[in-house]
Structure formats: C-alpha cells, structure tokens
Amino acid sequence: MITEILSERCNNCNTCVAVCPDHVLDLAKNDQPPAIARPDQCQTCFLCELYCPEDAIYVAVVVPRSELQNDPMGNIRRDYGWDGHKEEPLKNFWQLGGLLREGVMISSARYALQQSDDKKPEKKI
Amino acid sequence: MNEIIADVLVIGGGMAAGWAAISAAKTGARVVIADKGFMGTSGVTAPAGPNHWWVPPEPGLRKAAVERRLESTFGLADPVWMERIIDITWQSIPEIAPWYPFSGDGKNGTFRSGLRGPEYLRALRQYATKLGVIILDQHPVLELLARQDGSIGGAAGYDRLNDRPWNARTGAVILATGGCAFRSGLLGSYNNTGDGYLMGVEAGAELSGMEFCVSYSISPAWLSTRTLPYTGARYFNAEGQLLSIPGWDKPREYLCKLADAFRTGPVYADLHEAPVGLPAVIREIQPATVAAFERRGLDMFQDRFEVKLFGEGTIRGIGGLRIIDDVCATAVPGLFAAGDAATREHIAGATSGGGAQNAAWALSSGVLSGTGAAREAKKRRKALNQSEKLNPLGGPGLRPSDTIKTVDNKAAIQTAQNEILDLDKALWRNETKLSSSASLLDAAWSEIRNNLQGRNLDAVSARETAAMVATARWCNASALVRKESRGMHVREDYSQQSPEYQSHIITGGLDKITSYLEKPRVAEVVS
Numbered sequence: 001m002i003t004e005i006l007s008e009r010c011n012n013c014n015t016c017v018a019v020c021p022d023h024v025l026d027l028a029k030n031d032q033p034p035a036i037a038r039p040d041q042c043q044t045c046f047l048c049e050l051y052c053p054e055d056a057i058y059v060a061v062v063v064p065r066s067e068l069q070n071d072p073m074g075n076i077r078r079d080y081g082w083d084g085h086k087e088e089p090l091k092n093f094w095q096l097g098g099l100l101r102e103g104v105m106i107s108s109a110r111y112a113l114q115q116s117d118d119k120k121p122e123k124k125i
Numbered sequence: 126m127n128e129i130i131a132d133v134l135v136i137g138g139g140m141a142a143g144w145a146a147i148s149a150a151k152t153g154a155r156v157v158i159a160d161k162g163f164m165g166t167s168g169v170t171a172p173a174g175p176n177h178w179w180v181p182p183e184p185g186l187r188k189a190a191v192e193r194r195l196e197s198t199f200g201l202a203d204p205v206w207m208e209r210i211i212d213i214t215w216q217s218i219p220e221i222a223p224w225y226p227f228s229g230d231g232k233n234g235t236f237r238s239g240l241r242g243p244e245y246l247r248a249l250r251q252y253a254t255k256l257g258v259i260i261l262d263q264h265p266v267l268e269l270l271a272r273q274d275g276s277i278g279g280a281a282g283y284d285r286l287n288d289r290p291w292n293a294r295t296g297a298v299i300l301a302t303g304g305c306a307f308r309s310g311l312l313g314s315y316n317n318t319g320d321g322y323l324m325g326v327e328a329g330a331e332l333s334g335m336e337f338c339v340s341y342s343i344s345p346a347w348l349s350t351r352t353l354p355y356t357g358a359r360y361f362n363a364e365g366q367l368l369s370i371p372g373w374d375k376p377r378e379y380l381c382k383l384a385d386a387f388r389t390g391p392v393y394a395d396l397h398e399a400p401v402g403l404p405a406v407i408r409e410i411q412p413a414t415v416a417a418f419e420r421r422g423l424d425m426f427q428d429r430f431e432v433k434l435f436g437e438g439t440i441r442g443i444g445g446l447r448i449i450d451d452v453c454a455t456a457v458p459g460l461f462a463a464g465d466a467a468t469r470e471h472i473a474g475a476t477s478g479g480g481a482q483n484a485a486w487a488l489s490s491g492v493l494s495g496t497g498a499a500r501e502a503k504k505r506r507k508a509l510n511q512s513e514k515l516n517p518l519g520g521p522g523l524r525p526s527d528t529i530k531t532v533d534n535k536a537a538i539q540t541a542q543n544e545i546l547d548l549d550k551a552l553w554r555n556e557t558k559l560s561s562s563a564s565l566l567d568a569a570w571s572e573i574r575n576n577l578q579g580r581n582l583d584a585v586s587a588r589e590t591a592a593m594v595a596t597a598r599w600c601n602a603s604a605l606v607r608k609e610s611r612g613m614h615v616r617e618d619y620s621q622q623s624p625e626y627q628s629h630i631i632t633g634g635l636d637k638i639t640s641y642l643e644k645p646r647v648a649e650v651v652s
Contacts (some may be wrong), residue, residue: 017286018163018262018263018442019163019165019166019262020162020163020166021161021162021163021166021167021171021315021316022162022170022311022315022316022620023162023263023285027286030368031462040187041315043310043312043313043314043315043415044169044264044417044618045166045172045312045313046172046347046412046413046627047166048171050243050640051166059416059420060347060420060609061347061416061417061420061421061423062347062420062421063420064275065420067286067422068422069422072419074419075412075416075419076412076413076416077414079408079412080241080243080357080412081409084206085244087224088226088228089244090226090227090228090236090241090244090409091228091229091409092322092405092406092409092410093174093228093236093239093241093410094228094230094236094239095231095402095406095410096239097176097177097238097239098176099353099400099406099410100353100356100402102357102400102402103353103354103355103356103357103358103373103399103400104357104372104373104374105357105372106356106357106369106372106399106400107356107357107358107371107372107373108371108372108373108374108375108396109372110372110398111370111371111372111517113370114601115165115334116442118369119465121551122174
C-alpha cells in the first residue's frame with residue numbers, strides 16, 4: 001500500500017494522481033503533495049512509483065520502510081530501468097517462457113518422484 | 126455537461142482497449158478511449174508481462190499449433206478463430222516497435238512474443254495518440270446510452286479528478302472493460318469489476334461461458350504477484366512437512382490438492398528448487414514480484430513464506446459477453462466487446478488458454494472490434510451531430526426501483542466473493558451448493574436493485590458493487606444450467622462430460638436471469 005509521498009522530493013506534478021488506476025490519490029493542493037485519500041483502494045501495483053520522476057513515493061509491503069535494512073526507495077524505477085541507467089532494460093525478457101516451463105518441469109518431476117516413493121512401502125507388503 | 130462527439134468510444138484502458146482504439150483509428154475514425162483509471166496502468170496486463178501466442182506464418186506450424194490447443198478445449202473452441210488470432214497477433218506486435226524497447230531473443234533475433242506490462246501499455250498509448258486517439262483517463266463510464274431504435278449511441282460517466290459528469294455521443298461503442306475477479310486481490314484486478322458485463326446486459330446483450338470462471342493463482346499470502354517464480358515451488362504445511370502437490374502440468378489436480386491443504390491450515394512455500402537461472406533475471410522480468418519480498422524483509426529464494434490462492438474469476442477464466450460475428454459485435458447494434466469483456470470460448474473452450482492464448486485474444490479481439498465498430502460508426506456519421514435524444518440504460522446503483530436506503534457495499538461484495546471464489550464451492554460444484562449460492566446472491570441483488578443509489582463520485586463504486594454481484598449471479602446461474610463436468614467446470618452431481626452439452630451456455634437478464642444451452646442436441650423423435 002502507498003504509505004509515503006515525500007514532500008521534500010515531490011514537485012507537485014500530480015503524475016501519480018493521474019496514473020493511479022484506482023483513484024487512491026487526490027490532486028496536490030496549497031503547495032502540499034497529493035493526498036493519499038483512499039489507501040484502502042490501493043492494490044500495491046507499484047506503478048505510481050514507477051511513474052514518479054522524483055522517486056518521491058514509497059509503496060510499502062506490510063513492513064514500514066524504516067524497519068528495513070536496505071532502503072528500497074527508488075528501486076522500482078531502477079529495476080524497470082525507467083531511471084535511464086540501463087541501455088537495454090529488457091535484455092533478458094526473452095527468458096520468461098523458458099523459465100516458466102522449466103519451473104513446471106521441476107514441480108512435475110518432483111511430484112512423480114514423490115508418488116513413486118509413496119508407492120514403495122506398499123510394494124514391500 | 127461535458128459532451129464528447131466521436132465515431133467510436135472504447136471503454137477500458139488495457140490491452141484490448143488499446144488495440145481496439147488503434148485499429149479503429151487506422152480506418153480514419155475519430156476515436157475516444159475512456160478509462161476508469163489510466164491507460165497505461167489500468168487492468169491486469171499493466172503490472173504483468175504477457176507472452177503472446179506466437180507462431181510464424183508457416184501453414185504446417187500454425188495448423189499444428191491449433192490442433193495441439195484444440196485437444197484441451199473440450200470441444201468448445203473454433204479452429205478458424207484460433208488461426209485468425211494467431212495471424213492478427215503476428216501482424217500486430219511489430220507495429221509498436223517505434224514505442225517499445227524490443228530486445229534480443231537470445232538467438233540473434235528480436236524477441237517479440239513477450240512484452241513487459243508497463244512498457245507495453247505505454248507503447249499502445251503512444252501509438253494510439255500518434256493516430257489521433259483522444260484518451261480520457263480517470264473517466265469511469267457509468268452507463269450506456271441508446272438511440273431511439275435501441276442501438277448504442279454513447280455513454281455517460283463521471284470525471285473523477287474534476288468531480289463532474291461527462292457523456293459521449295458516438296457511432297459505436299466497444300466494451301473493453303476486462304473480466305471480473307470480484308476484488309480477490311489478484312494483481313491489477315481492482316478495476317476489473319465486471320462493469321462491461323452489466324452495461325452490456327442492460328443494453329440487451331447476452332453472456333456466454335460464465336460457468337468457466339474457476340481459476341486461481343498462487344502468490345505470497347500478503348500480495349498477489351505474477352507467478353513465474355512459483356512454478357517450481359515446494360509447498361509445506363504449518364508443521365513444516367513437505368506436501369505432495371502435483372505440478373503445473375496438471376492444473377486441476379494441482380488446484381484440488383492445494384485446496385485440500387488450505388482446508389487443514391496455512392500453506393507455505395519455498396523457492397529452493399526454482400530454475401537456477403531465475404534469481405539472476407527475476408528483477409528485470411518482474412520487478413514488482415521482487416519488491417513483494419524485498420519490502421517485506423524477506424529473501425525470496427531463501428525464506429519460506431505463506432501462500433494464498435487468489436481468485437481470477439473471468440479474467441483467467443473464460444466467460445464474457447457473447448459475440449455474434451468475426452468483428453466481435455454483440456447482439457445489440459452498435460455495441461462490440463473485446464478482451465476479457467468478451468467470451469474467450471472461441472479460442473479457449475472450457476479451459477483457460479494460458480497466458481499466451483489469452484494475450485493473443487485480447488490483442489486480436491481488440492483489433493477486430495476496432496474495425497467492426499469503425500465500420501458501424503461510418504454508417505451513423507451523418508446522424509451523429511443531430512440532437513437525437515439518447516436514453517440512459519443504467520439501472521442498479523443509479524436508479525433504484527424502490528426507496529433509496531444505505532446499502533452495505535462491502536457486505537454485498539463479500540457475498541459475491543464467498544459464493545463464487547470459495548474453493549470448496551468452486552472446485553466441487555453441485556446443485557445444493559449452487560442453489561444456496563443463488564438465493565444468497567439474489568438477496569444481495571434485491572437490496573442493490575431496490576435501494577442502492579450512488580451520487581456523483583459514489584456512483585462509480587455503487588455501479589462496481591452492482592456489477593460484481595450481477596456477475597456472480599450470472600456465473601452461478603450458468604454453472605447450474607451446465608449439468609455435466611467439462612474443463613474447469615466440475616460438478617460433483619454430474620461428474621461426466623456429456624455430448625448433449627457440447628455447446629455454449631448463454632446467460633442474460635438482470636432481475637430475472639435466463640440461462641440456456643445455445644444449441645441443444647435434441648434427440649431425434651422416432652415416430
């Protein structure tokens with residue numbers, strides 16, 4: 001859930017208000033950052049953070065940021081490569097399908113092994 | 126009142142909506158997209174990254190791909206539709222190259238079949254804008270507007286950032302509002318409340334395949350994410366014992382075994398046996414999935430974590446508005462449906478098509494509905510500027526049939542969730558359970574119908590509540606009528622697949638729901 005819009009970083013551009021799919025935020029007013037008006041509607045998709053050019057937003061996952069060892073502020077934009085530091089932000093994206101199928105093979109093989117292990121004691125009887 | 130005039134109005138802002146707008150605009154039509162949220166972040170594709178059904182145009186290859194897929198559709202899919210969407214997908218994706226950062230495929234080629242969500246939607250938005258499409262973000266549609274002859278001539282909604290109503294007068298309307306996961310928490314689905322189903326049925330359209338809504342995805346218990354990391358996961362019970370859960374190659378068995386495990390207590394997973402190449406690239410492929418762990422203070426590949434099944438309703442499920450031709454028209458003149466708002470039975474049959482087929486459907490049905498709607502709108506162009514009176518079609522949530530009273534929206538949504546998403550009810554259906562669900566859902570519906578009225582901004586949530594409860598009733602009614610087991614629809618009391626039911630279940634109606642088998646196989650009368 002979105003928990004922070006840092007006023008020292010926010011430039012009141014209202015991009016986050018416009019891009020939020022779920023109308024969580026109200027427009028910036030009186031030189032204050034946008035208000036987190038409807039946090040119960042936040043689906044924790046991190047997309048406001050991705051679109052924030054100032055890295056002023058933090059979307060928390062249960063744990064407050066202050067309790068984490070490494071501060072993840074700005075990680076979303078960096079990981080997506082939207083901060084401009086990656087020349088090819090999707091260089092490895094082609095691996096998606098292969099990794100998915102590999103995982104399926106791993107779980108299927110494990111289950112087959114478990115099934116044959118389960119049957120062994122019966123054979124002994 | 127802010128009135129917009131255009132040829133085609135696309136309602137929704139996801140993949141299907143984007144492709145619909147692009148394809149309509151290419152014909153020269155004036156196109157407006159109105160989305161509840163933001164075209165670029167709305168819907169289930171934006172926070173994800175779909176792989177598309179991707180088969181090169183070699184007749185042998187395509188035929189084989191269709192045949193392979195047909196085997197798992199339980200007799201309800203159409204090979205002609207399948208070939209059509211493979212081809213449209215193949216033709217369309219390269220078009221977004223000016224706006225999408227395509228990279229290599231690991232074999233000196235370009236990887237085009239899979240696209241990361243935020244960049245994909247951003248590219249569709251830029252492409253649409255280049256073609257002159259007007260995009261209205263944060264403009265939820267509340268209801269359709271009909272011309273005097275009953276055809277659809279526009280829509281009315283609420284501009285939620287400027288707190289004012291708006292409406293559009295258009296030649297045709299495309300519903301690309303997504304499916305409905307009943308606010309299960311499924312990633313990206315908060316907006317997918319079945320609004321298009323409700324608006325379509327109010328206009329006189331029908332739904333098809335709504336019984337095929339039994340689909341769940343596994344995620345950390347605290348946040349739904351994409352599921353790539355979990356395909357090889359190991360599962361444990363609260364005592365730490367390794368559970369014997371089938372692999373993803375057996376989706377029904379996998380789901381049933383997990384459901385059994387959840388009945389006895391919390392279930393945990395670890396990723397110790399995940400593909401060895403995954404940790405190095407997961408941060409790039411699915412940054413949000415990494416954040417779900419990192420921000421929780423967990424090491425996703427080391428720590429054991431609690432998991433949950435998130436209901437996917439008609440998003441990964443199949444049902445939706447019935448389409449009557451190959452440009453995705455509904456039976457209501459001027460009204461089209463695309464993506465998860467439309468039934469996906471033509472390409473998926475009775476089992477979910479999996480991500481790749483589903484993405485190809487969203488793209489292709491978008492493209493087709495765009496051409497169909499633009500053609501329809503051209504016929505209406507001369508009449509468009511005349512001040513013909515348009516009739517508002519919205520009922521529940523806007524115009525209660527009895528005294529206005531406070532209705533507990535949360536309780537109504539909870540009822541829809543309980544009756545449709547509960548694992549025991551969904552995975553093992555029978556007459557008793559379905560009838561009991563029907564009466565609970567009918568009671569919730571009566572209250573909405575009689576008493577609920579949302580004004581101004583509250584109208585949006587009132588309509589969402591009405592749409593979710595209505596969708597739950599249509600799913601339940603369709604499941605009652607399909608007295609057999611087929612694909613993801615499994616009945617304890619009719620455990621076999623029956624040739625009599627090799628057809629679509631068509632459902633419609635608001636207060637009184639009608640649900641019937643499209644083509645009953647009537648036994649020949651021997652006189």
